[in-house]
Amino acid sequence: MFFLLSKLLHLFLMPFLWVLLFLILALLLKKPKYKRSFLFLSLGILIVFSNPFLENEAWRAWEVAAIPVNKVKHYDVAIILTGVTGYREDIPDRIHTHKGADRFLHPLQLYRLGKIDQFLISGGDGRVTGTAVPEAEQIEKVLLMAGVDEEDIITESNSRNTYENAKHTAKLLQKHPEWKTRLLVTSAYHMRRSQSCFTKAGIKADVYSTDFYSGPRYFTPDELIVPNAGSLSNWHLLIHEIAGYVMYKLMGYL
Incomplete structure (x- = not known):
């Protein structure tokens, strides 16, 4: 409901x-x-x-402000929240991404830099009606095509919202006590709610904002008037x- x-x-x-x-x-x-x-x-x-x-x-x-890449520490796992892909029944042979694809592209960069060891991708099918391939599985395919080792990716495909992301991730983390350091990755506008949900679920994680809508201030006519x-x-x-x-x-x- x-x-x-x-x-x-x-x-x-x-x-x-x-x-x-x-x-x-x-x-x-x-x-x-x-x-x-x-x-x-x-x-x-x-x-x-x-x-x-x-x-x-x-x-x-x-x-939530960005953290420079050169200041990101080493993390055992990056927890990536979905909500950035779409599924089309008429074109099912590829992954369709939205603006928020930075949610997995930026941690992929950190992975290549050796700052992240593994990925935990959380997110299922957010449709009200019908079914689609869970978003976690779609992002997993992209990471695999990008050369990420299959053993470095774990997916959670039951969540439909941020609250469920935190709840199901907490259960998964209990099975992986080796993940001592965690990095929560989502869009900058979504980070406040995500961080609070994960903290409430007992998950300790640093945050890494992506997919920014804000930009520098410009006091120009096209910004102020148009x-x-x-x-x-x-x-x-x-x-x-x-x-x-x-x-x-x-x-x-x-």
């Missing part, structure tokens, strides 16, 4: 949907006072959430993540 509700919540936290809703209300309502109010509200939301500078500032405040449609989509992701953090807190997962 919680899994399904989280998917519905993702839809209703979309700023563009708010703009459409308030525009429709402005058209349907008869009183001029209410029509103007909803019209200005929709315009205000559109201006704020399409501003690249404000979007970047929000990301900078929320994301609206960007992509900012609306990025705000949706950030608002969803913050709401997820709050919900996890209320559920006692953090």
Whole structure:
């Protein structure tokens, strides 16, 4: 039930949907006072959430900062959280990745540098309906194609969300007492919730953020004034993540 509700919540936290809703209300309502109010509200939301500078500032405040590669210590295992691949029934003969592919590409770099010995990939099938190849298995295939030794990869394919990632990973770690030092790898925006979940599950791990949405500050007209449609989509992701953090807190997962 919680899994399904989280998917519905993702839809209703979309700023563009708010703009459409308030525009429709402005058209349907008869009183001029209410029509103007909803019209200005929709315009205000559109201006704020399409501003690249404000979007970047929000990301900078929320994301967990990067650690330079040369400062990363040696770790027995990197725990990689999935959520960055997609499965297509019509093109099943390859791996389809999203923007967050850095979640496994960056620890692959650390592996090549000798900073990581093994991988634990956590994540199953996140679909509400239908079935797909578990994401952990998809990422495993990519790492194998990249030349990672098969014995250096362990997958956990039952998790559907961050809470389950932590719960199932904790069980796996009990079978591998040799993994004394652990590195938790996920997107920078997702790290706050992930780290808290893993700490709550009794897993001690350092963190390594990847897949950044934030960037340097630029006080240029295209950042300060010119609206960007992509900012609306990025705000949706950030608002969803913050709401997820709050919900996890209320559920006692953090």
